[in-house]
Amino acid sequence: MSPIIYSNIRYFFCILLTGFVIKFVDDYIDREKDYLIGQKNIFNILDDNILPYIFIIYSVACYIDRTTAVTLFLASFSLGMIHDFTAKMPTLLYGYQESIILIALSVLIIGIKDMLSSLLIIASIHLIDDLIDVNKEIYIKKNWAFLLGKVETLTLSIIFFLLSVYINLYKTLMVLIATPLVVYIINLSLTKLENCSGKEGIKYV
């Protein structure tokens, strides 16, 4: 195999594995919310038994390309996973303080270009995800499409995406291909797991 194709496939796998990790951790944090609104969640089927596998997947992703894996995960954690920006976190800091410190530290350690491109593409995906889920999360009201408005969310998402393309076209395209793949594979495996275990995806144990 040509080295260029090999390096591209390696990079794509790194982003794909990081995508799985992000989705799993996001599901873990949102498991109670998903139970309330009746959305499928892997942790409501398999309990907490798959937590160690998340670390294995993330280790492999970091081995392939540590900068991409770390920046994508930190960006998604600081933007999407913190539920309430005004709530106190286990670190005794408020949500927004934790986010700012995390972003500042990663910019200092990793570099502004890599971190900014990851932040922008993750923000874009997060906004699109909110836009898709706006009807399901109508009672939760922690949805950007609800807070800003649908057209504003869509426009902001496009702006973030274009800025990400401007900074790093290669990474943006790879993330763009990997994201629907991650969602498709997880939904497929959820349906199969539901059939095997006989549990309903919305049942919270």
Add this chain to the structure above:
Amino acid sequence: MFSKFLINIIIVLFIFLLSYALGRRVGKKEGYKEGIKSAPLILRKNYQKTGKCPICGQNLNKN
């Protein structure tokens, strides 16, 4: 060339976003005020036409 084109699109989208968001918020406030002012008139008009009380729904012109 491509990056210049991209920056131009981003600026246009940003201007669109600002004006749309501002217009929507101003329009919502104006609409709310207009609605409050016109609601009694509309209720009165319906009451005069149908003879139905707008509060309890009782029909006043039974004959």
